[in-house]
Amino acid sequence: xxxxxxxxxxxxxxxxxxAGAAAHLRRRAAPASKRPHKYAxxxxxxxxxxFASTKEGTRYQELKLLFRARExxxxxxxxxxxxxxxxxxxxxxxxxFRYFSHGKEIVEDVKGVRTPVYKLKKxxxxxxxxxxxxxx
Numbered sequence: 001x002x003x004x005x006x007x008x009x010x011x012x013x014x015x016x017x018x019a020g021a022a023a024h025l026r027r028r029a030a031p032a033s034k035r036p037h038k039y040a041x042x043x044x045x046x047x048x049x050x051f052a053s054t055k056e057g058t059r060y061q062e063l064k065l066l067f068r069a070r071e072x073x074x075x076x077x078x079x080x081x082x083x084x085x086x087x088x089x090x091x092x093x094x095x096x097f098r099y100f101s102h103g104k105e106i107v108e109d110v111k112g113v114r115t116p117v118y119k120l121k122k123x124x125x126x127x128x129x130x131x132x133x134x135x136x
C-alpha cells in the first residue's frame with residue numbers, strides 16, 4: 001500500500017532541479033507570521049520572543065512589569081504539563097505563563113477562542129495536578 005502525501009509536504013525529487021528545491025524550501029521556511037492564523041490572531045515579537053497573539057504579548061509585558069516590581073516571582077513562559085494516566089502518556093498541555101504571587105502558584109492561559117480540545121486538556125491538567133488554570 002502506498003501513501004500519498006499532500007503536494008505541500010512531498011519531498012523534492014532530484015529531477016526537480018535547483019529551482020524546485022528552492023521553491024520547496026521557500027514553502028517550508030516561510031515565517032509563521034506570513035500565514036493567516038486559524039482564529040485571526042496576529043502574532044507579535046516582544047523582546048525577541050514570538051507570541052501567538054497581541055493579547056498574549058500584552059499580557060507578557062504586564063507580567064514582566066510585575067516581575068520587575070517583585071510582585072510576582074519565577075515567571076515562566078510556555079510551561080508544559082504532561083498528562084499521564086495509569087502510567088501512559090496521553091498528551092501535553094502548554095500554558096502561556098506560570099509564576100508565583102504571594103507564594104501561590106498561578107498558571108495562566110491567554111484565550112481568545114476556547115476550543116473543545118483546550119477545554120478537555122484544561123480539565124485534565126486541573127484534575128491531575130490539582131491546580132487552577134486562570135484564563136485571561
